[in-house]
Amino acid sequence: MILLKPIKFIDSNMNTLISDLQTLIRQPSVSAKNEGIEECARLVKKILTKSGISSEILRIKKGVAPIVYGEIKSKKNSSKTLMFYNHYDVQPAEPFDLWDDPPFSGKIKGKKIFGRGSTDDKGELITRIKAVEAFLKTTKDVPCNIKFVIEGEEETGSAHIDAYLKKYKKKFACDGVIWEFGYVDSKNRPIIGLGMKGLLFVELSLKESVRDAHSSLAVLIKNPAWRLIQAINTLRDSNGKILIKDWYRDVKPFSKKDLELISKEPFDEISFKKEFGIKSFVANKKGFEAKKALVGGPTCNIAGFISGYTGEGAKTVLPKYALVKIDFRLVPQMDPKKQVKRLKAHLREKGFSDIQVKVFHGEAAARTDPSNPFVAQVQEAANESFESSILNVSNAGTGPMYSFVKNLKAPCISIGSTFIFSRIHSPNEYARIDLLKKTTKCICLIMDKFASS
Numbered sequence: 001m002i003l004l005k006p007i008k009f010i011d012s013n014m015n016t017l018i019s020d021l022q023t024l025i026r027q028p029s030v031s032a033k034n035e036g037i038e039e040c041a042r043l044v045k046k047i048l049t050k051s052g053i054s055s056e057i058l059r060i061k062k063g064v065a066p067i068v069y070g071e072i073k074s075k076k077n078s079s080k081t082l083m084f085y086n087h088y089d090v091q092p093a094e095p096f097d098l099w100d101d102p103p104f105s106g107k108i109k110g111k112k113i114f115g116r117g118s119t120d121d122k123g124e125l126i127t128r129i130k131a132v133e134a135f136l137k138t139t140k141d142v143p144c145n146i147k148f149v150i151e152g153e154e155e156t157g158s159a160h161i162d163a164y165l166k167k168y169k170k171k172f173a174c175d176g177v178i179w180e181f182g183y184v185d186s187k188n189r190p191i192i193g194l195g196m197k198g199l200l201f202v203e204l205s206l207k208e209s210v211r212d213a214h215s216s217l218a219v220l221i222k223n224p225a226w227r228l229i230q231a232i233n234t235l236r237d238s239n240g241k242i243l244i245k246d247w248y249r250d251v252k253p254f255s256k257k258d259l260e261l262i263s264k265e266p267f268d269e270i271s272f273k274k275e276f277g278i279k280s281f282v283a284n285k286k287g288f289e290a291k292k293a294l295v296g297g298p299t300c301n302i303a304g305f306i307s308g309y310t311g312e313g314a315k316t317v318l319p320k321y322a323l324v325k326i327d328f329r330l331v332p333q334m335d336p337k338k339q340v341k342r343l344k345a346h347l348r349e350k351g352f353s354d355i356q357v358k359v360f361h362g363e364a365a366a367r368t369d370p371s372n373p374f375v376a377q378v379q380e381a382a383n384e385s386f387e388s389s390i391l392n393v394s395n396a397g398t399g400p401m402y403s404f405v406k407n408l409k410a411p412c413i414s415i416g417s418t419f420i421f422s423r424i425h426s427p428n429e430y431a432r433i434d435l436l437k438k439t440t441k442c443i444c445l446i447m448d449k450f451a452s453s
């Protein structure tokens with residue numbers, strides 16, 4: 001079997017995988033602070049080239065992080081193209097003092113590699129590069145065409161990925177996308193993610209007077225904080241149901257297959273509650289209902305409220321303004337633009353047209369149909385590499401998946417090497433070497449199954 005050679009190659013070349021990953025970690029690339037972005041893009045290009053993948057740096061405009069693009073055509077099967085979407089930027093490493101070793105050290109302790117980006121997303125990226133390299137070095141070919149789209153703004157919200165996808169639509173054309181991350185649960189089962197929720201982030205604000213006043217004047221001067229609280233109290237009931245007219249109107253209901261997958265998904269309610277120190281869920285959801293909400297429940301969440309004096313002790317003040325930041329998670333078929341219109345209409349109807357609405361971020365949800373053949377190919381590969389796997393209809397979080405689906409019309413699936421407790425975005429982030437190896441092999445199997453379907 002042809003796959004034996006690449007698999008063997010991975011086994012005997014783990015040292016290079018590890019040292020290349022260390023090199024990547026040692027190059028800080030914090031998009032939030034524009035630190036090391038250009039340097040890291042060049043480094044990624046170098047590693048792609050070294051692995052036999054032709055690469056280039058793509059730009060849309062000055063000041064925007066470049067995309068590193070890699071491509072390799074298959075000699076024997078050029079009819080199918082698989083894309084790997086990854087990012088080379090990382091989250092800020094702060095707070096530095098909570099790290100046991102410097103955050104960009106790439107230090108190995110036991111069977112783990114530590115450092116910011118070790119798993120999110122440099123670890124994931126390296127498994128994919130090495131899987132392609134394993135084919136190239138042992139068979140002088142790849143089973144199907146491969147494209148790498150590696151962006152540098154993922155950790156700050158992928159502000160320009162849609163523009164890149166539009167501009168390079170032809171160049172990026174493909175038949176399937178392997179998403180940038182993928183979790184492995186505590187029982188070593190990879191979670192195959194078929195979707196991401198969307199997000200609408202807004203700020204509602206209200207200004208009453210030109211300056212803060214002595215609170216004795218509350219008999220005469222209206223308090224904007226009260227008014228804003230009254231307004232946001234009309235958005236959602238205590239069970240989490242959003243009360244804005246037509247908010248759920250376009251929501252695509254779960255299919256039978258979705259429900260079947262959700263019921264099969266493991267969910268450890270007790271440890272989840274313990275982790276957060278909570279006794280019950282919103283609306284007292286339990287079991288299946290809780291899982292359904294994670295996968296496909298829209299939310300209206302107060303992310304922050306600013307008004308008046310919030311320091312220590314007492315200060316009798318009547319604030320001049322109030323501001324609330326709200327994030328709404330969206331599910332498939334909800335259009336962020338339409339939802340903004342509905343929110344504004346709601347505020348008007350309820351008599352709150354004096355409240356300013358500022359939209360920060362709008363992104364639609366995306367899901368790959370579980371019956372898409374790509375899903376079965378990925379699952380087969382995962383089951384062969386990890387013995388078993390979990391199909392997840394949608395992640396509860398948000399990513400730019402909709403931009404890929406819309407521009408490239410290709411199904412997206414997330415699968416990767418990130419152990420769920422590997423402290424991504426936190427101090428002492430690490431990647432497990434055993435999972436890096438297994439995932440690299442799994443990626444080889446995915447390429448092979450995708451190509452031969």
Ligand SMILES: [Zn+2]
Nearest residue numbers: 091120155424
């Ligand atoms: Zn991240």
